[in-house]
Amino acid sequence: MTSAVIVCDNLVKIYKVADLEVVALQGLDLEVQPGEMLALVGVSGSGKTTLLNILGGLDSPSAGRCLVAGYDLARLNERQRLFYRRFVVGHVWQQSGRNLLPELSLQENIELPQLLSGVGRRERLRRARELLHLIGLEAAAQRLPAQISGGEQQRVAIAVALANRPQVLLADEPTGELDTQTAGEILQLLRRLNQELGLTIVLVTHDPALAANVDRVIAIRDGRTSTETVRREAPLASVPPHLTTASAVIALPSETHRESVLIDRVGRLQLPKEALERIPFHGRAEVVIASDHVELWPVGSLLNGKPAVGSNGSESREEQL
Ligand SMILES: Nc1ncnc2c1ncn2[C@@H]1O[C@H](COP(=O)(O)OP(=O)(O)OP(=O)(O)O)[C@@H](O)[C@H]1O
Missing domain, CATH: 3.40.50.300 (P-loop containing nucleotide triphosphate hydrolases)
Known part of the structure; x- marks a missing residue:
């Protein structure tokens, strides 16, 4: 209950x-x-x-x-x-x-x-x-x-x-x-x-x-809950840049608020608009399931389960070796 x-x-x-x-x-x-x-x-x-x-x-x-x-x-x-x-x-x-x-x-x-x-x-x-x-x-x-x-x-x-x-x-x-x-x-x-x-x-x-x-x-x-933002219990002195808030609707500062994407009972989620604009998913993603997190990658960007190109555009370590 x-x-x-x-x-x-x-x-x-x-x-x-x-x-x-x-x-x-x-x-x-x-x-x-x-x-x-x-x-x-x-x-x-x-x-x-x-x-x-x-x-x-x-x-x-x-x-x-x-x-x-x-x-x-x-x-x-x-x-x-x-x-x-x-x-x-x-x-x-x-x-x-x-x-x-x-x-x-x-x-x-x-x-x-x-x-x-x-x-x-x-x-x-x-x-x-x-x-x-x-x-x-x-x-x-x-x-x-x-x-x-x-x-x-x-x-x-x-x-x-x-x-x-x-x-x-x-x-x-x-x-x-x-x-x-x-x-x-x-x-x-x-x-x-x-x-x-x-x-x-x-x-x-x-x-x-x-x-x-x-x-x-x-x-x-679009008629579904997409993201949730909660107030942090204690303001953080500094927040890593990759954790900046993704809210497309009301950008609350990440120092005081923490945003998460909602996942429904069957595993559906709505990615924040920023993620869709920045990363060319074209409606599909490759999924990497790690022991403690899940990664979504644009189709074709993985080679043997690893990113073929680093996030800064350089080739991955495995490719360079
Ligand atoms: N009585 C109604 N008959 C037909 N369509 C409706 C009716 N009420 C709402 N809609 C439609 O349902 C959708 C959701 O409308 P709703 O008013 O709930 O949105 P909203 O997020 O509150 O928008 P706003 O911020 O402009 O008030 C819209 O496409 C709207 O045109």
Whole structure:
């Protein structure tokens, strides 16, 4: 039994548009541990929002498995899905207009998810005040969303998402429309919620500052998880040049972050884009399996299992002897 709060196993999502099929996720694997703060990065169209929508119960997988806090998202009936969306996950969107109702005060916005869940007035008020305090906006409780700044609106959106005490917070580009300083404040708030409440947070971002401050960054390429970057426990004084980070999406410094390529259960991996650009594989590779590592070489570059030409272009030792 895994202790992970999120498990995606060979997850597939196919959208059907008229006669066309768009494969948005093609066999994606992912595990997230309770209390982790994780960022999903990837170029436009790689499938990040699709994954977040499935995790949020807004969309269903076409195939594969997706478990969140023990809920099998491919098998929920309508009632269970509603419960899941109300109590198990919270969602924050990039556009504050999607998070908050403009005609309700900040306090009423935070009360609304509880009202829809049948929570009594006293408890709703108590929880709203608690959350307003947590986000530092107690004094603005009676204002309308239009009367506060974009950063403050995002803070309220986080409070709304947390109103029913979800186990997992999902955030799609939460700092996308904010300036650098305000984005930093949202990042600090998310970090605090993660550390103080033990909240599991999964966010989609293009913001390198945000990605640099989470526990783990997963790059999605063509609907599959391709690379994973984790923060090093202790910064290294110097990192060998051949270990420089290969992330094509958000280049986090190798002094503070360590990147790895993900290998799925059947051994498939996606090489980083840099490797494909630098080395002419042309779709195939020769594999050398050593006792403690595996090497991939372009077809034709090995002679008797050894490189025919050294990495600096010189002939190999065996050739020269
Ligand atoms: N409702 C939909 N109907 C049809 N195709 C869709 C739908 N939603 C997404 N797609 C397609 O699925 C693929 C993945 O889209 P998705 O929005 O998940 O990517 P993304 O990585 O979040 O992109 P972005 O960074 O631009 O938001 C794209 O090819 C997209 O066009």
